[in-house]
Amino acid sequence: MAYIVMGDHFIDSEEVLKKIKENTQFKMVKDLTKGSKREDTLIFQIIQDVKQLKLELDLEGQAIDVNEEELIEELMSLADETAYMVEDFIPEDAICYVYSYHYDEGSEEIKTIVVAADEVIGGLRLRDVAERILRSVD
Known part of the structure; x- marks a missing residue:
């Protein structure tokens, strides 16, 4: 269990994780x-099924080569868009x-990192934090 501080809120990351799992169709979170x-950042790794993303793209239906x-x-772009659903489960004054x-390709998965923090941290700082996390993730 990890508690983080966002503005005036104490957020339990496990509660957020539970909400994400209950309300999304991600393969794994x-x-x-x-x-x-x-102590100020929520971090989740989301694994999405490529087959499902391909269905959402519907390239065959559009006859695009x-x-x-x-x-x-x-x-990858669609995986980013889909992962932004996580914003629904964190405080409104947070940025992602x-x-x-x-x-x-072998397991047909896309891995996505989602980093959320209080908006006072700022977008550039949040991106810096995310880049450091990406260097340490599998």
Whole structure:
């Protein structure tokens, strides 16, 4: 269990994790908050199913011809968009940084990191925190 401070709120990362799992269709969600040793930041790793993302893209229905590189780029972008759902489960005065960083063709998964903190931390600082976390994540 990890408690973090966001503005006037104490947030239990496990409660947020539970809400995310109950209200989304992500393949897997991991709470990385405690491991970060930060007292002001929620951190989650989201694993999304590529097959599901492909259904959402509906490329066949649009009759668009894309190469493999463009498809992966589209899937990563959609994974980012989808991961922003996490904002629904954190305080309104928080900001999020979402970044899909790994496409695993073999297991057909995309890994995304979601970092959330109080808006006073600022977008640039939040991005810096996220980049440091990305260097330490599998």
